[in-house]
Amino acid sequence: MNASVETPAGEAPEAERSRHSRARPVASWREHHGWSAAASLRRLAARPFGTLLTVAVMGLALALPLTFYLLLGNVQHLGDALGRNPAIGVFLQPGQPGATAQLLAKQIGERPDVATVTLKTPQQGMDELSKMQGFSDALRSLDDNPLPYVLVVQPKDGLDATAVGHLTDDLRALHGVDMVQDSGSWRQRLDALLGVGDRAVLILAGLLALAALLVVGNTVRVDIASRAEEIGVLMLVGASRAFVRRPYLYAGIWYGLFSGVLAVLLALLVEWSLAGPVAQLSQAYGGTLRVGGLPPWLLLAVPLAAAALGWLGARLVSAWQLRKAA
Amino acid sequence: MNASVETPAGEAPEAERSRHSRARPVASWREHHGWSAAASLRRLAARPFGTLLTVAVMGLALALPLTFYLLLGNVQHLGDALGRNPAIGVFLQPGQPGATAQLLAKQIGERPDVATVTLKTPQQGMDELSKMQGFSDALRSLDDNPLPYVLVVQPKDGLDATAVGHLTDDLRALHGVDMVQDSGSWRQRLDALLGVGDRAVLILAGLLALAALLVVGNTVRVDIASRAEEIGVLMLVGASRAFVRRPYLYAGIWYGLFSGVLAVLLALLVEWSLAGPVAQLSQAYGGTLRVGGLPPWLLLAVPLAAAALGWLGARLVSAWQLRKAA
Amino acid sequence: MIRFDQVSKRYEGGHEALSQLSFEVAEGEMAFVTGHSGAGKSTLLKLLALIERPTHGHIVLDGQPLAKIRAAGIPKLRRRIGMVFQDHRLLLDRSVFANVELPLVIGGIAPQERGRRVRAALEKVGLLDYERQLPVSLSTGEQQRVGIARAIVARPALLIADEPTGNLDPQLAVEIMELFAGFRQVGTTVLVASHDLPLIKRMRKRVVVLDHGRLVADVAAEEVL
Amino acid sequence: MIRFDQVSKRYEGGHEALSQLSFEVAEGEMAFVTGHSGAGKSTLLKLLALIERPTHGHIVLDGQPLAKIRAAGIPKLRRRIGMVFQDHRLLLDRSVFANVELPLVIGGIAPQERGRRVRAALEKVGLLDYERQLPVSLSTGEQQRVGIARAIVARPALLIADEPTGNLDPQLAVEIMELFAGFRQVGTTVLVASHDLPLIKRMRKRVVVLDHGRLVADVAAEEVL
Ligand SMILES: Nc1ncnc2c1ncn2[C@@H]1O[C@H](COP(=O)(O)OP(=O)(O)OP(=O)(O)O)[C@@H](O)[C@H]1O
Ligand SMILES: Nc1ncnc2c1ncn2[C@@H]1O[C@H](COP(=O)(O)OP(=O)(O)OP(=O)(O)O)[C@@H](O)[C@H]1O
Ligand SMILES: [Mg+2]
Ligand SMILES: [Mg+2]
Numbered sequence A, B: 001m002n003a004s005v006e007t008p009a010g011e012a013p014e015a016e017r018s019r020h021s022r023a024r025p026v027a028s029w030r031e032h033h034g035w036s037a038a039a040s041l042r043r044l045a046a047r048p049f050g051t052l053l054t055v056a057v058m059g060l061a062l063a064l065p066l067t068f069y070l071l072l073g074n075v076q077h078l079g080d081a082l083g084r085n086p087a088i089g090v091f092l093q094p095g096q097p098g099a100t101a102q103l104l105a106k107q108i109g110e111r112p113d114v115a116t117v118t119l120k121t122p123q124q125g126m127d128e129l130s131k132m133q134g135f136s137d138a139l140r141s142l143d144d145n146p147l148p149y150v151l152v153v154q155p156k157d158g159l160d161a162t163a164v165g166h167l168t169d170d171l172r173a174l175h176g177v178d179m180v181q182d183s184g185s186w187r188q189r190l191d192a193l194l195g196v197g198d199r200a201v202l203i204l205a206g207l208l209a210l211a212a213l214l215v216v217g218n219t220v221r222v223d224i225a226s227r228a229e230e231i232g233v234l235m236l237v238g239a240s241r242a243f244v245r246r247p248y249l250y251a252g253i254w255y256g257l258f259s260g261v262l263a264v265l266l267a268l269l270v271e272w273s274l275a276g277p278v279a280q281l282s283q284a285y286g287g288t289l290r291v292g293g294l295p296p297w298l299l300l301a302v303p304l305a306a307a308a309l310g311w312l313g314a315r316l317v318s319a320w321q322l323r324k325a326a
Numbered sequence C, D: 001m002i003r004f005d006q007v008s009k010r011y012e013g014g015h016e017a018l019s020q021l022s023f024e025v026a027e028g029e030m031a032f033v034t035g036h037s038g039a040g041k042s043t044l045l046k047l048l049a050l051i052e053r054p055t056h057g058h059i060v061l062d063g064q065p066l067a068k069i070r071a072a073g074i075p076k077l078r079r080r081i082g083m084v085f086q087d088h089r090l091l092l093d094r095s096v097f098a099n100v101e102l103p104l105v106i107g108g109i110a111p112q113e114r115g116r117r118v119r120a121a122l123e124k125v126g127l128l129d130y131e132r133q134l135p136v137s138l139s140t141g142e143q144q145r146v147g148i149a150r151a152i153v154a155r156p157a158l159l160i161a162d163e164p165t166g167n168l169d170p171q172l173a174v175e176i177m178e179l180f181a182g183f184r185q186v187g188t189t190v191l192v193a194s195h196d197l198p199l200i201k202r203m204r205k206r207v208v209v210l211d212h213g214r215l216v217a218d219v220a221a222e223e224v225l
Helices: A012-021 A025-046 A048-082 A098-109 A122-131 A137-138 A161-173 A184-225 A227-238 A241-284 A296-324 B013-023 B027-045 B048-082 B098-109 B122-133 B136-142 B161-173 B185-223 B228-236 B241-284 B296-324 C040-049 C071-081 C098-107 C111-124 C139-152 C170-186 C197-203 D041-048 D071-079 D096-107 D111-124 D140-153 D170-186 D197-203
Strands: A090-091 A113-120 A150-155 A175-182 B087-093 B114-120 B150-154 B176-183 C003-011 C014-023 C030-035 C055-060 C081-083 C158-162 C187-192 C204-212 C215-217 D002-010 D015-027 D030-035 D058-062 D081-084 D159-164 D187-194 D207-210 D214-219
Touching: A025 A048, A025 A241, A048 A184, A048 A241, A048 B185, A048 B296, A048 D159, A090 A098, A090 A161, A098 A113, A098 A150, A113 A296, A137 D187, A150 A161, A184 A227, A184 A241, A184 A296, A184 B048, A227 A241, A227 D071, A241 A296, B027 B048, B027 B241, B048 B185, B048 B241, B087 B098, B087 B161, B098 B150, B136 C187, B150 B161, B150 D096, B161 B176, B161 D071, B185 B228, B185 B241, B185 B296, B228 B241, B228 C071, B241 B296, C003 C040, C014 C040, C014 C055, C030 C040, C030 C170, C030 C197, C040 C158, C040 C187, C071 C081, C071 C098, C081 C139, C098 C111, C098 C139, C111 C139, C139 C158, C139 C170, C158 C170, C170 C187, C170 C197, D002 D041, D002 D096, D015 D041, D015 D058, D015 D207, D015 D214, D030 D041, D030 D170, D030 D197, D041 D058, D041 D159, D041 D187, D071 D096, D081 D140, D096 D111, D096 D140, D096 D170, D111 D140, D140 D159, D140 D170, D170 D187, D170 D197
Parallel strands: C030 C187, C030 C204, C081 C158, C158 C187, D030 D187, D030 D207, D081 D159, D159 D187
Antiparallel strands: A090 A150, A090 A175, A113 A150, B087 B150, B087 B176, B114 B150, C003 C014, C003 C055, C204 C215, D002 D015, D002 D058, D207 D214
């Protein structure tokens, strides 16, 4: 103990203090940012169980919308493929010559909502019909071919029921067309089903976005509340609000970043575990189905967006909590 | 101030203390339970913002599986209705008499995997065919009806592709049957799609169950951590671990109960908001589709199960946290 | 009542806070523990309430070796001890009344009896008017007195007080010490850690003096001057 | 330096902690505030650091009326004041060094300079060896001294200390008080709340006596006996 007379240097304390504090505001500000980032990280590391829980909850909340994005993308894919509009049969009036049929085929094939048009001659129709057992004998006994020309019109993929309805109406109105055969009711059912799915996904996405927001906010709120005493001390020794708040903002950023990374990992896990059934499905479609994965930019964007979200949550809650402090 | 000599009564303090504490252990135990339940409730009410956030997060985590249950139920419903196995056409060999056809129809109709069998006579076939324009003239000119008897077999609802395949094979093997026509590939596609859906829902349900558990655990952990000082004081003045823990267990029960109620309300909201599209879909099916809602017992069971979950989470975490306390 | 037998305490990563301490306090006796800041006074009291365990030696309380008490038995021991903490240790979100009532609630005393006893204890420390207030709205000395009321309310067999008058004015300090001394009449053993030498001299009780964890003097009541 | 002008403070739901208090303290002066437990000593010091606001009257610090300082200006004011709190107010999860360093970090002092100053302050309170420890592993008196080191480390223009020796032994208390008195030489104004009358008498400084919030005596240094 050396309790007495090595008193502070002879100059006035005020003068000295200001000499230091005014000389290097930027350096000290930068230094405190670095310190805050490191200190908040160290605090998270100091209670690994709690940090892990928080990151897990946040990560799951973020992973769920991501997984939905993935699933919805693939299901729409599948739905589009499954719901590929069935071909429409256009029966020309009996007796229309082949030239008219070819003209009509060309004309229809130029429509923007039509993918392909296949022309079936009466002979081809007869051949098909003869292949169906039970008819062969009967038809072979006909000397004249009574069948008309038929155009098999394949609508573009992704047309909805209304658009297909329009197409059908247009085809029906064409000169020389006797009858148009489509399977509208099936298409209507699928669209209604997809309508339910869309609504459901929308609701779930809303709930999940809310959950993610709540988790971030709640975590930071609790973090600050549990450090009320520390904040009080900092304010008492003259720390500004920005100074006090900085480590919490960094904590928010860290939480967000880690949660975002976790979310991406979980989504990749889901993608990987879906690979099996999707391949199976792809096989059922004769290998024509592309499997939609997460785009690479998303893998980077999600952690960054999550970090921004964490920062925002921390900022909102800390502003609110610190208003209550002295 | 009366600082001195009104000292405690003349008897030895130890004797008096034990007279009181041993006389009414059950009454005091019951009293403390009541106090803990009320006090924990009061504490939650004292910081409404935090409590609301916690209950909201937990409630959402519980609402999501519930909503899934609801959605999955309805989608399976729809899937069953949509995926109702298409009828199988069984063409008998030409020339088989009507009696054989009727016998076969009866025989097939008794199979457990068959819903209905409709017999189409050659005349009915001819009538149908004549209704298709373009054939009418040609067929009317035949003097002899070349068409065979046809049995239209409707498989039971809910049979999967394999079962339908078995049925088809059996039908093909029947004596007198010429050809069996089914649309297996469509069925295969739907099953593959449902396979993806099942797997996806399983994954999501797993993630959500995990999230609910984590939220409960994390909330109670934070609750206890933020009261470390209070717990320390209680232990210092001689409270047993059970005594210290009781309010937290009740807090867990309250959190769970409120979250469960919130989850049920959210699920009902989803059910209500789905009513529109489902009605539309039902219309597309000609009104035959029953809409599956949440069963009433679930509305009661979910809050109770949530309360039990909250209690369990609080118990696990409190045991863990209190081991660290003195 | 209390026997220390070659007791040493070394904190993890710290130096030896107590070294080979041996002394006895008889039932119903009042004794002071004194010494410089960091001498080990608080550590000594903490060993008695099993807040800390000694690294060497034995402590016997009321015929019971403390080393034999496992974690589950600690609450029972603490219920027999009234303790005033150097840093008060009040529950900040409960009223003064509820804080003082705490040992009685834990002890399972009936509510009416509790109210009577809490008010008697609060009156003894001069805080009867503050019953409904929260500890944060009290001055530090008032908080210290709430801690004292809580320590005496359950009429413990052993009262240990760590610097109970550190935030009290001299007059109040004397009154509190006389309150403690009065407990002798009902057979309560009292052990007070204090650095307030004038007060200790005035009380004329036995004084145990610590210096860097060693017992350097044990002055009987008659020899205090 | 300090002027109180008819200052009253009534806490919400409480009685009047300070009533119509008027006094002045000159720059570089050292003064004691004393009075019974609950007299209003801590309240008086809290008004100076804007921890509380007066309900009536004006306080002028260094020519600046405190009433004019809005919430955003408080940190700047506090950086000019070194304060020792009655309940220490240390950061429990940071080392002794980090605690003492805090005002320098907030003030934006360069790291090397900080280390030098922190060690000088710790040496003055006799805790140089405890630099790496956490506050919980210190005795209460040692914690109090960490608080004192933190208050003096930034060489404030005004030093206010609330019961800074409540947990210190008499010898150490005198040393700390002499440390405070030494600050006079560099023009620091010092205001100490204390109930330790023997110590106050020994220091022979000006004494302001409060009783239930009223100023009942203002004894100049020369008149203290
Ligand atoms: N936040 C508060 N709310 C209500 N009343 C308060 C508050 N703080 C202090 N008081 C009351 O104001 C009075 C003065 O308190 P203060 O802390 O200034 O006393 P003190 O002189 O420092 O006492 P001590 O020596 O015990 O520390 C006390 O009666 C106390 O109960
Ligand atoms: N938890 C701990 N870990 C490490 N060292 C400790 C711990 N508690 C106390 N010490 C050290 O043990 C020594 C004795 O501490 P103790 O609290 O018993 O002192 P004291 O006599 O009560 O002092 P004071 O009068 O300042 O309260 C001190 O040097 C202190 O630093
Ligand atoms: Mg001590
Ligand atoms: Mg005070």
